[in-house]
Amino acid sequence: MSNSTQWVSALKGIIGETNVIQDPDQLKAYAVDGLAPKAVVNPGSVEEISKLLTYAHSEKRTVVPRGNGTKMATGGIPGKIDVVLSMLRIHRITEHDIPNLSLSVEAGITLAEVQKMLAGTGKGSFLPLDPPYSDRATIGGIIAANSSGPRRYLYGSARDLLLGLKAVYPNGDIVAFGGKAVKNVSGYDMTKLMIGSWGSLGVITEITTKLLPLPEASATLLTSFEDLAKAGSMTRKILHSVLLPSAMELMDGKAASQLGESARYLVAFSLEGVREAVDRQVAEIGDIAKKEGAVDTKVLWGEEDRIFWRRVRDFAIASEASVILRSNFVISKQAEILGNYEKIAQAAGIGCAWIGHVGNGILTSYILENGAAKMGPVVDLIGKFTAEAAKHGGNLIVESCPRDLKEKVRVWGQPRSDDVVMRRLKERVDPVGVLNPGRFVGGI
Amino acid sequence: MSHGDRFEICPRSWGVAISEAITVFRDGLAYGLSDSRFALDAGRLEITKGFKMEKDKIISEMVRLVGKENVLSSDMHLKLYEYDASLIRSKPDCIVCPTSTEQVSKVVKFAQDHKIPVIARGAGTNLSGGSVTVQGGIAIVLTRMNQILDMDIENLRVVVQPGVITLDLKNVLAKHGYLYQPDPASEKVTTIGGNFGENSGGPHCLKYGVTSNHVLGVELVLYDGQVVEVGGKALDNPGYDLMGVLGGSEGTLGIVTRAVLRIMPKAEAVKTMLCIFNSIEEGGNTVTAIIGEGIIPATLEMMDNLTIKAVEEAYHVGFPTDAAAILIIELDGLKDGMERLTERILAICKQHNVREIRVAKDQAERDKIWAGRKGAFGAVGRLRPNYLVNDGTVPRTRLPETLAKVVEIGKKYKLPIANVFHAGDGNLHPLILFDERDKDELERVHAAAMEIMKLCVDMGGTISGEHGIGVEKIKGMSFIFSARDIAAMKKVKAAFDPENLFNPGKVLPETEKAA
Ligand SMILES: Cc1cc2nc3c(=O)[nH]c(=O)nc-3n(C[C@H](O)[C@H](O)[C@H](O)COP(=O)(O)OP(=O)(O)OC[C@H]3O[C@@H](n4cnc5c(N)ncnc54)[C@H](O)[C@@H]3O)c2cc1C
Numbered sequence: 039m040s041n042s043t044q045w046v047s048a049l050k051g052i053i054g055e056t057n058v059i060q061d062p063d064q065l066k067a068y069a070v071d072g073l074a075p076k077a078v079v080n081p082g083s084v085e086e087i088s089k090l091l092t093y094a095h096s097e098k099r100t101v102v103p104r105g106n107g108t109k110m111a112t113g114g115i116p117g118k119i120d121v122v123l124s125m126l127r128i129h130r131i132t133e134h135d136i137p138n139l140s141l142s143v144e145a146g147i148t149l150a151e152v153q154k155m156l157a158g159t160g161k162g163s164f165l166p167l168d169p170p171y172s173d174r175a176t177i178g179g180i181i182a183a184n185s186s187g188p189r190r191y192l193y194g195s196a197r198d199l200l201l202g203l204k205a206v207y208p209n210g211d212i213v214a215f216g217g218k219a220v221k222n223v224s225g226y227d228m229t230k231l232m233i234g235s236w237g238s239l240g241v242i243t244e245i246t247t248k249l250l251p252l253p254e255a256s257a258t259l260l261t262s263f264e265d266l267a268k269a270g271s272m273t274r275k276i277l278h279s280v281l282l283p284s285a286m287e288l289m290d291g292k293a294a295s296q297l298g299e300s301a302r303y304l305v306a307f308s309l310e311g312v313r314e315a316v317d318r319q320v321a322e323i324g325d326i327a328k329k330e331g332a333v334d335t336k337v338l339w340g341e342e343d344r345i346f347w348r349r350v351r352d353f354a355i356a357s358e359a360s361v362i363l364r365s366n367f368v369i370s371k372q373a374e375i376l377g378n379y380e381k382i383a384q385a386a387g388i389g390c391a392w393i394g395h396v397g398n399g400i401l402t403s404y405i406l407e408n409g410a411a412k413m414g415p416v417v418d419l420i421g422k423f424t425a426e427a428a429k430h431g432g433n434l435i436v437e438s439c440p441r442d443l444k445e446k447v448r449v450w451g452q453p454r455s456d457d458v459v460m461r462r463l464k465e466r467v468d469p470v471g472v473l474n475p476g477r478f479v480g481g482i
Numbered sequence: 483m484s485h486g487d488r489f490e491i492c493p494r495s496w497g498v499a500i501s502e503a504i505t506v507f508r509d510g511l512a513y514g515l516s517d518s519r520f521a522l523d524a525g526r527l528e529i530t531k532g533f534k535m536e537k538d539k540i541i542s543e544m545v546r547l548v549g550k551e552n553v554l555s556s557d558m559h560l561k562l563y564e565y566d567a568s569l570i571r572s573k574p575d576c577i578v579c580p581t582s583t584e585q586v587s588k589v590v591k592f593a594q595d596h597k598i599p600v601i602a603r604g605a606g607t608n609l610s611g612g613s614v615t616v617q618g619g620i621a622i623v624l625t626r627m628n629q630i631l632d633m634d635i636e637n638l639r640v641v642v643q644p645g646v647i648t649l650d651l652k653n654v655l656a657k658h659g660y661l662y663q664p665d666p667a668s669e670k671v672t673t674i675g676g677n678f679g680e681n682s683g684g685p686h687c688l689k690y691g692v693t694s695n696h697v698l699g700v701e702l703v704l705y706d707g708q709v710v711e712v713g714g715k716a717l718d719n720p721g722y723d724l725m726g727v728l729g730g731s732e733g734t735l736g737i738v739t740r741a742v743l744r745i746m747p748k749a750e751a752v753k754t755m756l757c758i759f760n761s762i763e764e765g766g767n768t769v770t771a772i773i774g775e776g777i778i779p780a781t782l783e784m785m786d787n788l789t790i791k792a793v794e795e796a797y798h799v800g801f802p803t804d805a806a807a808i809l810i811i812e813l814d815g816l817k818d819g820m821e822r823l824t825e826r827i828l829a830i831c832k833q834h835n836v837r838e839i840r841v842a843k844d845q846a847e848r849d850k851i852w853a854g855r856k857g858a859f860g861a862v863g864r865l866r867p868n869y870l871v872n873d874g875t876v877p878r879t880r881l882p883e884t885l886a887k888v889v890e891i892g893k894k895y896k897l898p899i900a901n902v903f904h905a906g907d908g909n910l911h912p913l914i915l916f917d918e919r920d921k922d923e924l925e926r927v928h929a930a931a932m933e934i935m936k937l938c939v940d941m942g943g944t945i946s947g948e949h950g951i952g953v954e955k956i957k958g959m960s961f962i963f964s965a966r967d968i969a970a971m972k973k974v975k976a977a978f979d980p981e982n983l984f985n986p987g988k989v990l991p992e993t994e995k996a997a
Contacts, residue, residue: 137774138877161776184718195717197726198695211966219875221692221907221947223681223730224955224962225989226971230694230726239722251776277638280750282816312819319816366716368637398717399637432716450720455710456702460721462977467970479721 145178270373604676644675694729874938
């Protein structure tokens with residue numbers, strides 16, 4: 039293993055002895071699908087990352103970038119991992135332009151820390167992203183995974199918010215795209231390309247984003263239904279109305295009870311903005327819900343309102359689901375698809391809970407029992423769920439599952455016709471296969 | 483002149499079939515948008531052709547592939563398609579007007595096999611040379627692919643062919659109570675394909691985002707003629723956000739033959755205000771203060787005295803010709819709380835010494851204000867034989883400072899500059915007025931434009947907010963990007979277009995090879 043010690047000592051030369059982990063016991067904590075890296079590095083600057091990648095590129099070593107590790111279970115099984123690149127020391131707030139409502143931060147800072155700073159500065163603002171793992175997820179990880187949450191219904195997702203981004207390319211090139219101007223068509227929009235590229239095109243080191251002023255008021259409206267079709271019809275009414283909730287989530291009874299609510303089906307609305315509009319929407323959506331057959335409605339204010347949404351976001355942790363599936367499809371079909379998923383799961387005898395962004399056509403299925411123990415039926419269920427989503431213009435991603443299961447399913451869903459372009463892109467940007475090889479769509 | 487009145491879209495089939503005459507007429511109209519034609523000698527490019535096939539042979543091959551009726555090749559036609567709304571000119575070897583994806587694919591495949599450039603073209607109204615065939619080749623004009631294919635209101639999506647005229651689509655949607663948000667001032671004639679190609683913006687993009695926030699999927703013809711689906715009606719499809727990089731790529735990565743657009747229900751309430759200032763600086767400061775107060779209106783549009791006068795003369799919309807600046811503020815959304823928000827905005831305006839505020843009482847008054855804004859380029863175009871539009875964007879807090887420097891640049895080069903801009907976005911459009919026959923003046927125009935670009939970059943902004951790089955701003959790319967940044971973009975180009983045949987010579991400058 040002298041070869042291995044040789045290159046690890048080269049890493050130490052680049053990153054510094056104390057910032058390289060080599061102890062096998064410690065390395066286990068960084069394993070991806072059971073595969074531990076040979077080293078973990080904690081660089082303290084973008085230049086160090088650049089040197090590291092230049093070295094990895096020339097030595098044909100593989101590098102897996104990592105924030106706080108909340109989404110490392112997503113993606114194909116890696117063929118080989120030489121180095122895990124921890125971004126946690128790259129965590130400065132580089133520019134907060136309050137009157138311009140823009141912010142630049144480095145990748146390793148957590149979103150929670152950013153939000154806290156923003157809320158407490160000047161008149162108060164926020165970065166309108168509310169992805170899962172609310173306490174731990176880092177900005178870099180959120181952007182690389184294009185992670186989003188319920189409030190994307192009103193505020194959009196990272197592609198609608200980011201103004202610019204800096205990254206280190208697989209060959210070590212330090213690059214900067216976009217800027218802080220809110221409109222920008224100078225050159226290709228590389229920022230969007232990097233969002234959701236899951237660390238396979240470059241290591242995101244810094245982002246610049248738009249901010250929004252903190253809303254004047256906010257509240258949650260919970261409406262419960264016995265009949266799924268009625269819940270579906272109500273949400274469609276809201277989608278086509280002038281009303282503007284910031285989130286509209288449909289969940290089944292199991293998910294609701296995890297969140298402390300008892301309902302066969304629950305539709306939860308987040309309402310934010312000027313006080314008058316929040317008050318009106320609480321009342322009006324409540325009325326619509328009742329007319330459409332809601333059996334109960336309830337309003338949460340203040341701390342209760344905040345806690346509810348945090349629990350929705352962190353459902354993956356609380357549910358202890360062994361398998362998490364994310365389906366997308368056209369927006370009018372949410373209730374219909376949920377109903378079909380319930381039937382499929384019931385027939386297979388597999389316990390599931392569901393929460394979906396109704397206004398965005400995204401439904402997350404949480405398989406509550408040991409997925410590995412029921413391998414055959416779970417594989418079958420994933421196939422059926424995927425087919426159902428595909429029937430309505432969508433697909434299904436396996437967000438997390440045990441390694442054994444990964445071997446039997448397509449974690450990135452059904453192939454698409456544009457896969458060919460994605461493969462060419464990866465080959466041009468990362469011909470050596472330094473960054474996260476094998477883990478993204480189509481095994482690129 | 484409204485297109486909607488003239489060319490009704492047939493609601494039953496959701497389709498339009500327009501004759502060749504109308505296609506030409508539409509293109510003609512696009513040129514007529516700005517009264518000044520840009521016969522810029524310096525802009526007529528020396529063509530260095532990288533292919534061997536004779537023009538006549540290309541034409542006969544095109545006739546074979548797409549039919550005589552879909553090929554334009556007369557001298558008149560080649561001349562008609564040698565320009566867009568920039569100062570750049572260069573003739574194509576042949577023009578094809580395909581009517582199907584299959585035809586586009588065949589033409590692209592042929593071009594690939596013979597290494598002939600292919601340039602997609604919509605209405606040809608872009609302001610940066612994006613649809614000019616600077617290395618010759620085949621212009622693929624998509625205006626005959628102008629059907630609305632699917633009004634999927636239930637899913638808040640529409641699927642259109644690329645040649646659909648932006649405003650025509652909006653008029654159809656309005657009948658159903660829905661909106662497609664992007665609103666370039668040129669929307670009467672522009673195509674959805676061209677809007678996506680440039681990632682066009684407009685007044686309401688302050689609140690709703692630009693074209694690429696609203697185009698969710700496309701059918702794309704790749705360099706080898708293969709047809710792929712990118713994105714779609716559903717959000718978050720697995721894989722890279724190719725839609726992201728295609729938006730604003732100016733036809734350099736592939737040809738869009740179909741687009742899936744996001745639509746939304748019409749807002750409940752709209753309030754439009756015209757705020758009149760005696761100083762342009764006060765106007766700019768008002769914009770900064772409104773955003774700083776945490777208010778993001780639907781629009782924050784500004785124009786200076788020269789523009790106001792030109793607009794008034796051309797359209798008589800009632801703008802005060804002695805004002806230094808006017809600010810058009812529009813709020814939309816729920817009616818609740820809008821009055822209070824309006825009061826807050828008015829208070830901010832007063833703090834900044836607004837001279838007068840006019841609140842539009844009804845749709846007719848609103849339309850009048852917007853007619854004035856949307857007609858601004860055309861109106862300014864009447865002042866001198868030619869104009870050049872800049873498109874730099876700065877952080878909105880630096881608007882007043884930037885404007886003052888733009889005025890200085892105008893003085894330095896002895897050129898009149900009119901200013902119309904998307905103030906809320908920090909996107910400036912200084913219009914430099916000149917007469918192209920005066921060679922000395924022409925040179926000063928180019929120098930001033932370069933200096934304005936540089937100024938915007940120095941202010942922490944960028945060289946183009948919505949009009950694109952094309953050829954016109956290609957030299958400015960080095961102000962913002964390093965050779966490595968450009969190299970990264972070139973890898974994208976190579977992945978989509980290995981032989982560099984889609985709209986060559988645009989967007990990405992030649993650079994020293996990055997390490
Ligand atoms: C008076 C006036 C006012 C204007 N106002 C605005 C404004 O407010 N905001 C704004 O953003 N712009 C504005 N513009 C600029 C221009 O109208 C826009 O850039 C418009 O979107 C161009 O559309 P088009 O159909 O004319 O496209 P073209 O000019 O024909 O093409 C634009 C680019 O897109 C590419 N392209 C076209 N179709 C396709 C396709 N199907 N597939 C791939 N690539 C394609 C072309 O190759 C070219 O690079 C204005 C222009 C004028 C003359």
